[in-house]
Amino acid sequence: MKVAQLSTRYPPGPGGVERHVAELAPRLAARGHHVDVYTSDLYREFPWQRLDRSVPREERTAFGAVHRLSVWSLPGELHYPFFRGLNDALARDRPDIVHAHTYGTNQVAAARRHHRRLGTPFVLTAHFHPIWSIEGGWLRHRIRGFYDRRLGNPVVRDAAAVIVQTREEERLLRSLNLELPRVVLQPPGYSPGPAPPPGPRAFRDRFGIRGDFVLFVGRLASNKGLLELTEAFGSLARADPSAELVLIGEDGGMRRRVTDRVRALGLDRRVHLLGHVEDGALVSAAYREARVFALPSEYEAFGLVLLEALAQGTPVVASRVGGIPEVVEDGRAGLLVPPRSSEALADALRRLWDDPELARSLGAYGRDHVVPRFSWDALADRLDVLYRELVPA
16 A cells, blocks of 8 residues: 655654654555655754755655655744645655644645545544644734634544544544544554663763753753753752753754753753754663653643653653653652642652652653553554555455
8 A cells, every 4th residue: 555644844853743754654664555755854843944955855765755845934923834746746646545744734734635636535643732832922823723713624524534642632632623533542652762872871971961860851942841840950959969950952942041041040060951962872871861851841742752761760750731641640650740830840850859769660660561552563553454444455
């Protein structure tokens, strides 16, 4: 079967949806499908940055091909990537089924247009984010609200199926009063990273981290709760003068504000903003060596980085939002706190910092009982069944 996977970005562009598609493509090929990925020439959207010219725009792969199409966008808060040539590419390649990723995007509208023109079924993996959690200011939020009220329903209604990663994601979609088609729960998988380098301090020695540290991994974006994390760490730092905070990830617009807050709290020497760390083995070592992993987001559809931390036996502190409670049961693999509360976050960090046995048991439970539940191969198996139901031989 010829399968088209549509995504705004694709590796080497970083991000959870990007990794999701990259993990699925070869696994679907192993189940007998030819997979074409149609994506953009963007490395990231905030700030807008195109891929280096060394990255091929047309790439033949073992699973099929990756087509990196040019995109354009309106400026400022009107930002919305439009694909050039996506409709023509789908008409040319004639996939048997189209799988679009991320509710509200241009590629989902293209999947629907292709369906209405040629009858090709399409499915949508929503990767849904509510209005208040998306990048941008009030105008961007108003535009998204207009889409939800006026434009989203005919697009979603025509899908053969909508795939959600958690029941909370389904609840949020239903709250928009959309005429949803068949809804299928299919959680993502865990991607084991490279093995950490030998030795207990490989990451700390490489980056000059002196003491035990709290770790965050993800884009430095406005919805990640980074200012609250900085404030909470300030409380921990006053109690333990050796504690440090490490932030790994691309700047998504918040680096300057975080730096200003760190300076105002007098924590310049104890907070490390490392940017993107290319070496995956060192990132694995960061997860392993961290005393606590923190993800205090305002919203997460799932939170794959939680599985990455738990896989190394590191306990997590995260916000009780989105799909996180369906991944991390409070008090079993980590501690959940209300979003936007630096006080609650500080209390949870202190609790694990002061009780190493509790931290060890939470991390061990996550490694042994939570992480094994999430498999890319299992997801590919479920998608294979779904595709064959929708495109009978």
